[in-house]
Amino acid sequence: MYSRKVIEEFTDPKNVGVIEDADGVGETGSTVDGDIITIYIKVKDEVLEDVRFKTFGCVVAISTSTMVTQLAKGKKIDEALKITNKDVIDALGGLPEDKRRCSGFALAALHKAIEDYKERGTA
Amino acid sequence: MYSRKVIEEFTDPKNVGVIEDADGVGETGSTVDGDIITIYIKVKDEVLEDVRFKTFGCVVAISTSTMVTQLAKGKKIDEALKITNKDVIDALGGLPEDKRRCSGFALAALHKAIEDYKERGTA
Amino acid sequence: MMSTMKRIYMDHSATTEVDPLVLDSMLPYFTEKFGNASSLHSFGQEAIEALSAARQQVADSIGAKANEIIFTSGGTESDNLAIRGVLAKKKNDTSRSQHIITSMIEHPAVLSTCSFLESIGYEVTYVPVDSEGVLDLDKLERSVRDDTSIISIMHANNEIGTIQPVKDIARIARDKDVYFHTDAVQSFGKIPVDVNEMGVDMLSISSHKIHGPKGAGVLYVREGTELEPFIFGGGHEQGLRPGTENIPGIVGLGKAMSLAKERLGHDPEHMLRLRDSLIDRIFDSLDDVRLNGHPTQRLPNNVNLSFRYVEGESLLMLLDVKGIAISTASACSSISKKESHVLSSIGLNADYIHGTIRISLGKDNTIEETDHVVQSLQESVGKLREMSAISKS
């Protein structure tokens, strides 16, 4: 059901962890849903120098989390904001129709982390 | 479903035929039912010297017909009248529960033939 | 005697032997790839793959799409699901839910469903057929009402083999905006069955009639046709048929349908040759015989004959002793030994009805076997007529 790529990313996820001195943190989901994703970013010269995640959730939640961090890492913030849900799904070799519900959570968490970074800047 | 004995009697029936100068004839059934049994008897000194049948009908109709003729032949009339439906079924090694409906037709035809014989005598 | 004698099976409308290729395709799914298609792990994935592949095979065999295929436990269940599924869906639309149209010669799976529906308040019109078993299209058309929900007319009859003009029926159904279901249990594999060619909304198939395993069936449901399940449980088969999927059965069914489709250019022609030669030779060798059903618009494997002065079961048993397997009416009704509603519907007289047998050929029957059948029939009919209390002799 899951593509080979999904299973690969899921079993060997990149960028797992917390950035202790993160410049921005974003969280989506809830324990009731069964998915909580937190994304940490480290920004230097408007470039996402480091992107890490912690995820409690299903295979889709974990594999989209790691994929989002990989797609975003090294990109400029405005470039990173252009990543679409479709980009994430395509990079994973597709997702089963009935599993797409939570596929947007990781991207949303990245957006929140960037927002958080921007708010901190203006504060 | 049918006992071996039923199939034997059915495939190799004894006493098939018409007695042209019968002393009594009895018929049961109808084309609507799909069973018509005619029994012919020849009587001498109150003994059923010959008993024959013609049957249009199912396996049960044919096998009970031949069995009734065999059980009756050679018997005194009052002895023959004591033959029960159970005797016929037992002699056939049993009949399937759902096939007993027409098992009494042959015996009834014998009774009618004997009646016919008696009526002729009194006439 | 029976043990050394090669038996001749000519009751393929009752059921068929599983094709060895079909059995081979099934075997891995009993003991190796035995997973439940609802399971997420690798065993489950194997089951899902098998299920999808079979669904595609079935769809391809009848010109349908994979998502239009619902797997059931057999023809009876498919017929029930088609008719009751549509009515259940429309149950709140009172303007469009009260009336069903079917024919007088349907299989009990349809007729008993209809009687049940009558018992709970639906109305059913049973359209008559002519003396050759062909549906009266005029009567059908005139029987459509504003509140008609579904027309269910079989593709080909299981007793007399008459093929119905389904395309014409489909046109009427489309014109009147009524769903059309056809029971193709006897026709698939013998004549072309293409859901778009035929123009049907739903179509039933049973695996064991086409050299597949018993316990599996198909209901084709055209996209957009709204149904509700009539068995309740988990959400399998698009919510229309709950219960753990019978993977080996479904795999076998898929294979059987593929094979039947592939062989459509060959097998039916072979059966047709045997059928016509059988009919000719029986008519040559015996008097007072009648062929029931349509002379040409009939299944290539169906021979339905009435012998006067002979009772069908007795004839069947005499042939059985000679190692020949045929049937009296349809297999399903022979257990209760009631008069065939199909034969009464074509107006056959009682003295012919009782003497009716059905010979249904299969792809592996041979001309030598038909020789033996003709000879045995001649002997057996002769013997029973000799014994018969109503024969002319």
Next chain:
Amino acid sequence: MMSTMKRIYMDHSATTEVDPLVLDSMLPYFTEKFGNASSLHSFGQEAIEALSAARQQVADSIGAKANEIIFTSGGTESDNLAIRGVLAKKKNDTSRSQHIITSMIEHPAVLSTCSFLESIGYEVTYVPVDSEGVLDLDKLERSVRDDTSIISIMHANNEIGTIQPVKDIARIARDKDVYFHTDAVQSFGKIPVDVNEMGVDMLSISSHKIHGPKGAGVLYVREGTELEPFIFGGGHEQGLRPGTENIPGIVGLGKAMSLAKERLGHDPEHMLRLRDSLIDRIFDSLDDVRLNGHPTQRLPNNVNLSFRYVEGESLLMLLDVKGIAISTASACSSISKKESHVLSSIGLNADYIHGTIRISLGKDNTIEETDHVVQSLQESVGKLREMSAISKS
């Protein structure tokens, strides 16, 4: 990697591999003795004999009489037939037809049937269970009304393995003169199932859960229990289940039930030993784990565990990659990934519910396999907790 690795199957509550002896018993009925049990000829007789023999095997395995056995297509159909069959029969007896009693933790086959019945006007009481999944007998007794037709309570739960006090339920049902049906799909073969010991009127069994083939099931119906069919067609199975009988499936089911009965003194004990050792070692090696269901009144093959800070599907997939097949909730609901109604009914918190898996042992699982499972669980739970956004670490 997957191809060379021997996989470990511990999802026997979802489905089981067909026993080689069972498959052997079935094989002749596909290609040799392939007749239709409604046919009068020798092929039909072979089918009838097989059917009767299987019926006797089934009856003997549960202490019933042969005429009390109805063959169906599986557990779902058996559950539907039991409940709807009784209601259909009583539909004209308005004083005795409106109310059904069941539990909150039944299988969807029962629960969806009940929701359907509610949608057409029946009333259903869903009796709650305690935190270990045991039915509240007091509430059950108090919920019986004058118009209660049937009580349907499962013998053992498919997710958490809790065994219900069926004898007590049967006593209440008898006292109140209400039919009692039990779903024994998970219990048969693991604990004793004797219809008279238990005092049930109806009992469901599914072949594929007990090393028999998919596509076959049983409804035991105590003599005198009045039912009507809910599928319509020919008069098969005492008029309660129409459609050509799935002879190979039924033969396999009969064999599987015989074998399970014979091995009842051995297999469950083996599974129990594995179960308890598995539970002990998992608790020894991991924190924040919970065993769901009753500690002792549970199926010998059921291990249902909740791991905090871990999501069930992810754990299942990590184990799958290591060649271990287990399940999250019941197989049937994992496709829709809804929250388990069973786990909510026992009052489990959401953070535990999401981290729940079911390990269901089979007779052929070994202690070595459980070693591997314990180790893999430790690794996988550890890994997921590391990754988890809510773990304490």
